[in-house]
Amino acid sequence: MAKPQDFNTHVTPTWCPGCGNFGLWQGFKESLSELGLEPHQIAMVFDIGCCGNGVNWHNLYGFHSLHGRTVPVAEAIKMANHNLKVIAASGDGGGYGEGGNHFLHGCRMNFDITLLIHNNQIYGLTTGQASPTTDTGMETKTTPSGQLEQPFHPLQVAIPQGASFVARTFAGDIKHCKEIFKQAIEHKGFSLVDVLQPCITWNKVNTFQWYKERIYKLEDENWNTKDKDAALIKAGEWGEKIPIGVLYVGDQSSYESQLPQIKDKSLVEQGVTSGDISEFLEEFK
């Protein structure tokens, strides 16, 4: 069985020392290990940015996509080979901004993929510009007088939009990350995990300390993950108190599980052979 460290490559992470990504990464590797997965059984699509650079130190089938383009690539991998565990990883810029349309529709298509968002409320690798989740009033390089916009609330969008697993965790709590990731990967449908992940270099407001003072765990409150309406309200809680944990789990069928083309075998297992077109030609006679 693969151990967490088996998912490392020889490459040393280039993240800043103390980056929230380290906790997230550790929790992620432990979740894969505890689920009994081997590196070759996972296809993981990475965005561009600090999260995306992680492709180099994840020992699994990594696809380093373009900015904002993780979800469609992951969805198609799942359609082509549903035996794989398919994961997409992105920052808040790629996931909610550049890839916003894919996120919106990925929720309602409900493929059995897991979307991990490294949400630090700022652009990291491009050196500190406002992101879709930057809080109103925050000063960044591109909003020197303070952000004028309202922040994007990913969980509050995902629930009514049809995502069947919606959760949030915190990179400062490795064990919590691991537990949430395990459930997300095991869930048969579109799983969103919004990971609060402090950027220690560019975001001096939403720090580890800031989050620690605000977060509380839904599982400590016996939260009912089946109550969609309550989940939608809970998903909007932000500010003095921030809930983490699994907010909502739906039971709608995943997209690919409804495809008759892959009922018996995945497309990849079917191989490439010339299809017979004679029956279709009849339509043109």
Add this chain to the structure above:
Amino acid sequence: MPKNSNIFTLKIGGEAGQGQQVAGLTFAKACARGGLYTYDYSEYPSRIRGGLVTYQISVGPEPVYAAYYDVNLMICLSKLSFDHCKNELVSGAVVFYDSDKFKIEQSELPKDKNIKLYPLPLATIVKEATLKPITTNSIAIGAVAAMLDFNIELLNSMMRDIFASKGKEVIDMNIKAIKTGFDYATQNSNPKEFKYDLKTKPEKSAKGGPASGGKDKVVITANEAVVLGSIAAGCKFMSAYPMTPASSILHYAAKWAERSGMIVKQPEDEISAIHMAIGAGYAGVRSMTCTSGGGFALMAEGVALAALTETPVVIAESQRPGPATGLPTWGGQEDLRFIANVGHGDFIRIVLAPGDAKEAMFLTPWAFNLAEKYQVPVVILLDKFISEGHESVDELVTTNVKIDRGKILTQEQLDKIKDYKRYELTADGISSRAFPGMKGGVHIANSDEHDEHGFTIEAFDAEMRIKQQDRRYKKLPSIIKELPKPRFYGSKSAKTTLIGWGSVKGAVLEAMKALPADKFNFIHFTAVAPIDAEEVKKLIKGSKKLWLIESNKTGQFGDLLKENLNIEFDNKILKYTGIPFFPEELIEKLK
């Protein structure tokens, strides 16, 4: 315009939603069943109801490669269609018009052409024959058959097939409508005076009864042929967003998906479409997308992603005139330079441009083989004229589609490799693929420049950057060798060599039929990028004068050739009206 006497052209004009395209296609298939050849062309606006929609079909005893401009018989279902098309009517032409809806005065006819005008009061005919209004198109087609002494049983056989699922009552009603239209035209016009007839074969079936028509031909568009070609090529995945004139590729693939085993997905936008196709290709299946120019603009970044990750993908692009929304339901060849240079950075773009449905059928598997063997994006470049124009062809060859996936490792082979390198520096530039799920094949498919394993490099490792970029370009000579060769038509000794690509082929071949062999010959390109410069040099060696023909403003392919070969053209025939070249106008220009 001069006319080719072996060709008969019918035009049906009316409003959007009146079904003239369906009626026309029914007639086309009936002609094909009777052993005749057809080519059709339809004009329609970007609206669902009203406006002006025309359908024209040219028919002949020999293969017809393009629709003709000159109209011999016209059915006008709206006044606007008459006003718009009356100058296309040739001497001796006949016009039927729906006299229950509008009037055409004799004085409105073009002068000195001896055109005959006959009312066809469709609502009255429907009422008197106790038919239903939905059968008016069948009545009109019946009238056409009367004028042409056309074997009505061929039309009846079409009705039996088209309405097979609707039951006997609907079939019988439409067969009755055809007969009603036939009889009405026979009694109220003068078919004997009309100088065209369409003699079909077989006259009778083997048993001596009425002929039901042979089914040795297909009436098909290039879009439909691309779908058939993709199934024959083993393509199992299509993701595409609708856009005229590419949409019917998506429609047919979706319609047949459960029977062909192809997964067909309409995603949220074209950006998603190309990335899905890339994702499926990466996972190990043959995949494609389709779009028109505007959608392809959105796909540009994805093409570059396929290039650097070396993921095979096939993109069918059916052109319409631009820029921007342009002329959405019309045609042209305006995207070539864009496509031949699409995406940022240096990489090989392969562009194949079939000239008709038959070429689309065999170039599609070719595109898949090139994409997989060389791990590159390949574009099949079409346009509205062939994407929507139906051509009757002797049955398409469907067997012996050779599948070549190139260097793909089996699990057994992979087990023997100690240190698998996805982007290995090889002599021919091609590295072996392993797919996710395979043991021992873990690697990074990386959109960053990378080393042999796929790990990101920076330009601190400039040596590896050069090696990888040079490796990818090592594929180019082999690719050029495997591209379909330009085809030479006509006599070597002709005074002028005409050079064209894609859909201009049909009108040029028709014009060649009408002109003496020493006037001009024709080189038709189906591989428009990369250019095989040596092959072109060989082909034009004996040419005295070079003329270029394209459906765009600037002569885009001519410029590409000039870039590669430094040749000048003596003349350029360029049309960018959104309407195809008609054989007659080429005959005028080339005679």
